[in-house]
Amino acid sequence: MPKRPDTLETVQLALELLRRIPRNRKVSAADLHVQLTNAGLSRDLRTIQRQLEMLSEHFGIERDDSSKPYGYRWKEQASGLSLPVLNEQESLMLALAEQHLRNLLPASLMKSMEAFFQQARTNLGPHANGKRGREWLSKVRVVSTTQPLLPPKIKPGVFEAVSNALYANCWLDVDYKNAAGKRKDARVMPLGLAQQGARLYLVCRYEGYANERSLALHRIVAAQASTLTFERPAAFDLQKFDADGRFGFGDGKLIRLTFRIDKEAGLHLLESRLSLDQEVKDAGDLFEISATVVETAQLEWWLRGFGDQVSDVRRAPVASE
Template sequence: MPWCAYGRFSAARPGKTDMAKRPDTLETVLLALELLRRIPRGRKVTASELHRQLKDAGIDRDLRTIQRQLEMFSDHFEIERDDRSKPYGYCWLEQAKALAVPNLTPQESLLLRLAEEHLKNLLPVRLMKSMEGFFSQARRNLGPDSTAQLEREWPGKVRVVATSQPLLPPQIAPGVFEAVSEALYANRWLDLDYQNAAGKRAKVQVMPLGLVQQGPRLYLVCRYQGYDNERNLALHRIHSAEVSTLTFARPKGFDLKMYDDDGRFGFGEGEKIRLTFRIERGAGLHLLETPLSRDQQVEELGDGKLKISATVVDSAMLDWWLRGFGGAVSEVDKKSMKNEET
């Protein structure tokens, strides 16, 4: 039988008088609740792991304080301490009912499993680490022995598919993603050893403004020190990254959504054009369901073709998209919208 199948439980509780004498009672109670929420069932967790989770969540306590709390828990709650070898491990007993620590419902477990899978590259690393206890519980709740059959089956019923040829993600140097996400999260300058696509390598200091996933690649949107324009740096081209102790105020005029809407990740400069082209009906049928823009206009031609007109951002990606249709697309015309905007 697993080591955490048995344990001791004491009804002893600290008296109100003792609690009142402590000036940091509330702080101690909040720390205790955070620890109790993160102690798992069915597997052990060490004091160092909990210490790291709390630190990642912004709760800074020394390791010895965490160890004392866990020792107290094993005396007063249905929590077992595995002291057969160091570091000691702690877990709730399977039948524990001494404290009502909220457990994840099957629906919450499903949501966390999907979030862990699809948001792991879009959330700060410290946040992901601080949530590890919940992710672990969600995985167990939807494991092969789980009674939540419908929720357990759901991940096998949905899938995000590629709209182009699938590619394997490029390798990112160890520690780079962690440093980039931490600097972005804390608004700190970032020291990089970066090599661009042309092979030129340099050490630069940048202001991180956004993290973007495009297909299998991750890009850092940033400003070089001394410049006020944005650049996209591929994370897989960063040889090393170090978070500076210096903070910065995010530029008030920068908006990541607007930056993307301007076609910056389609290798464009944000210039809007009125695009017109002809396309064979079979190849362009999907544009009737998923338009290029809200003002798209479609004209049915008598020769089995469609005439499409739409306001879009001019970019290299747009050109690649048009060339992908080969001979099915003809009479492409681009008209600048600069005069109309002014």
């Protein structure tokens, strides 16, 4: 006699499937199988197909069986699955997370969460009751401190391969073309992902090397996650990598920077300091600023951006502790 499935597991599977069935497009059993697997719910494809057949009989779910694979979606007049745990505030949080964390979460996780994002959008839609939450989305914005640039195009499949390998601590095979146009195939150890303005960078170690490098995702021609895993280096710290100025094209060298700046141009430095030990002296029409900073190319570009409003720039090395 076949083993009877656990009732709680069956109910959990049904709820997860109902959550992930979209309203404005169709999804196949195979797609839902991938979403559930990425979310940590391992079920075989046939079980999911049986559940979908049962759910389409008892809920307002449309099954398109005109061709294989069958497609499932909520019927136009169906209310869908609206669980009390996804209230207006949580819908707002998910909507903002989808906007601002899309490139900082594993692609597999984003795909597994698609039904929740869809439900959040529905809860905040023009025909829903979430008016204040919908208005809030138009009341907040992340603004750029530099000239806004359109993000460079990333080759199809690259972000998915990179983020999944980073998430699972798997070696990554890449075909990379540097800024000079030179292409090279390499196996790298993915250690971190950073968004700098409109660009995404992968921090990694090349196989056989112990130093970190940054690869621009838009320069990766192709990427494939290996099935081989690695032990993440305990000494690597992405926060320290950033603090050392590595994303600003530096090598972590600290200097004591001193310069003079017109008061009007330098007023913001009294509000947003260069460092915790920044010192400011009043010099008539100028401020004399002194701060310990990391020496980077980005720092040089920043200073040059002030033109003749900045003068008497001095740099003194800081002894390492």
